[in-house]
Every structure is written in C-alpha cells, then in structure tokens.
Amino acid sequence: MFRTMCKKGVQVDSVCLSNILSICAPREECDYPSETYRNVLGTQIHSIALRLGFVRDLHLNNSLLEVYAKNKDMNGAELIFAEMPEVNVVSLNIMIAGFGQEYRSDKSIEYLTRMRDSGFEPNEVTCTSVLGACFCSGDVETGRRIFSSMPHPSVSVWNGMLSGYSKYEHYEEALNHFRHMQFQNLKPDSNSLSVILSSCARLRYLEGGKQIHGVLKSGYVSDSFVETALTDMYCKCGETDSARQFFDTVLRKNTVIWNEMIHGYAHNGRGDEAVELYREMISLGEKPDGITFVSVLTACSHSRLVETGLEILSSMQRDHGIEPELDHYICIVDCLGRAGRLDDAEALADATPYKSSSVLWEILLSSCRVHGNVSMARRLFKD
Secondary structure, eight states, X not given: OHHHHHHTTXXXXXXXXXXXXXXXXXXXXXXXXXXXXXXXXXXXXXXXXXXXXXXXXXXXXXXXXXXXXXXXXXXXXXXXXXXXXXXXXXXXXXXXXXXXXXXXXXXHHHHHHHHHHTTOOOOHHHHHHHHHHHHHTTOHHHHHHHHHTOSSOOHHHHHHHHHHHHHTTOHHHHHHHHHHHXXXXXXXXXXXXXXXXXXXXXXXXXXXXXXXXXXXXXXXXXXXXXXXXXXXXXXXXXOHHHHHHHHTTOSSOXXXXXXHHHHHHXXXXXXXXXXXXXXXXXXXXXXXXXXXXXXXXXXXHHTTXXXXXXXXXXXXXXXXXXXXXXXHHHHHHHXXXXXXXHHHHXXXXXXXXXXXXXXXXXXXXXXXXXXXXXXXXXXXXHO
C-alpha cells in the first residue's frame, strides 16, 4: 500500500513513515517480513524522510533508530543518533538495548552515562537493558556495580539481575540476590519465582525449592512458567512423586509442562511411567511436539523399552505429522544398543537421513564396547 501511495503521488507525513517503519523492526512473534526486506525498506524510508525534510521529527528518528538497532546495525544507528537535533529517554534506551544485544556492555554504559549527563532519569527499560548488556558480555561485576548504584530498583530490575545470574550459571548468587530482594519487602512476581526455581533445580537445592512452593501455596499468583519450573525442580532433585503430585494439581497444562514431567520420569529411570504419562497426554488430545518425543524416547532408551520406543518413533510422522530428527534417532539407536540389538541399531542408523552424523555411530560403537562385539566395532571404525 505504501508503494502504491508513493506511485500515485499521495503526500506522506512523518506519522505515516513512522507507522511503516514499525514493520521494519523484527518482532519475536513472527518472521515476516524477511530480514533482507526489512533492511531494504528501512533504508528506503530513511531516504524518503531525509528528502522530505523530516530529520527534526523526534518520533520518526526514534523509529529509524529502532529499525537499525533491531536489525543489528549499530553503526547505522549511531550515525542517525549523532545527527538527531533532539533525543529523549526512548532514543537512549534504544541505543542501550541495541548495544546490549550485540554484547557491547561498554557502549551500553556509555549511553547510560550520556543519559545521566543529559539530565534524563533512567527508567526500568534503561536499567534492565544495561544489566542485560553486562551479563551478555560476561561482565557480571559491572552489572552488580550498576545495580548497587540504583537507589530504588523495581521488581523488574531485580529480575534482570536474577535472570543474569541464572543464565550465566551463578546460581548461588541468584539465590542470595533473591533473599536480598525479600529483605527489601519486594513481592516477587512470576518471573522472579520461575528463575529462582530454575536455580534451585540446577543446584539440586530441594529445601529452597520447597520454600518457593510454600510461597506459591500462600496465595501468590502462579503461571505456566512457574508451574513448569516447580515441576522441573522436583524432578531434578529426584523428587519425582512430589513433581507428579504438583503436576496433577495444575488445571491448565500446556505441552511444555507435559514434556517436563515426562522428561522427569525419564531422567529418574522411571520409563514405564514416562510412557504411561505420554499416552495419557495423547488420549486427552494434547498435541505433542519434537521435545515430547525426545523425552519419551529417552525414557524408552534408559529403561530398555525397545518395542515401545520403535512404535512411538514410527507414530511420530504417521499419527502426529512430526518428522523424526537426529535426536529422536539417537534415542532409538541407543535403545537398541543398550538391549544388545546391535544389528538392528546399525540398520536403523544406516537408514536414517542423518547417517552421516558421527554421533549415531559413536553411540553404536559404545554399545559394541559394552556388549563385547569387537568385530562390529572394528568394521564401524574402519567405515
């Protein structure tokens, strides 16, 4: 439509250009338009804005900044920023977040300093963007120092620190940070709780996870992320029965939490129960995904449920329209190998679209070692 307007000589204003620019910045929820299309269209709109003399329009300039930043062209964004006659908090936040996604904590902090020097007060978006940049750059100490300099950080900013610690495996620090958050009488939200439950799971800190569960029982609003994280925590701590007990209380189960519970059974060597739960999931009309099948096939492998695993593998495309991928074949080759069916494992590995993958053959070689099949191991090694 925009191209038609231009061809017909319809006069466009800065608001129209800003609206068009909004489709040039990528969004997580969709892939359209393509990256190349976005880049070309964004550049064209930029040229039109210059030609029509809209270079002093703050809203339009911010829209241009966002296009360049979200398309990871921070050199272009800096050129636009340098020419802007007026900037505001939005402009600076775009620059800080843009450099953050490029893992450039130094540049994010530079623009934070500019913001303060210009008399602007950093807001939640600013703070979380800078912290994200620091953690993405591996600069945990700077992130900690910036957080400490904030007089009254909001829950969102506290969550930014929690997420950073957890993402980069500083789980103990995440737990300490959460405790400090509670000392400040700040009420954690679902993001806080899901992150801290994940940290408890990684540390196998069952007591801490139970305390969070107690917090949920006391009236905190839960969501699917927290429910999944709590299920995962119990499973990773070996408390599969507690996980199942909680799982059964969840009213609206999505595919992710089904996967987590099935994987929990698989991880704890309870393959029969993993398969039983998978079948319950299917019978209730829940739609499995690729991860569901990795989880249940892993359970079959670890519990040597060979025929069940083969049947589930064949059902993926036939019943659910899901093409098996490398991870699914790895599970079944491993399952056959553990059961000593080495010829069947070799035949399956050779028949897959992934037979060039070294992982399949390494698994089969490992099974040859376990079962003492030296001749097959030598032949596979030569091949």
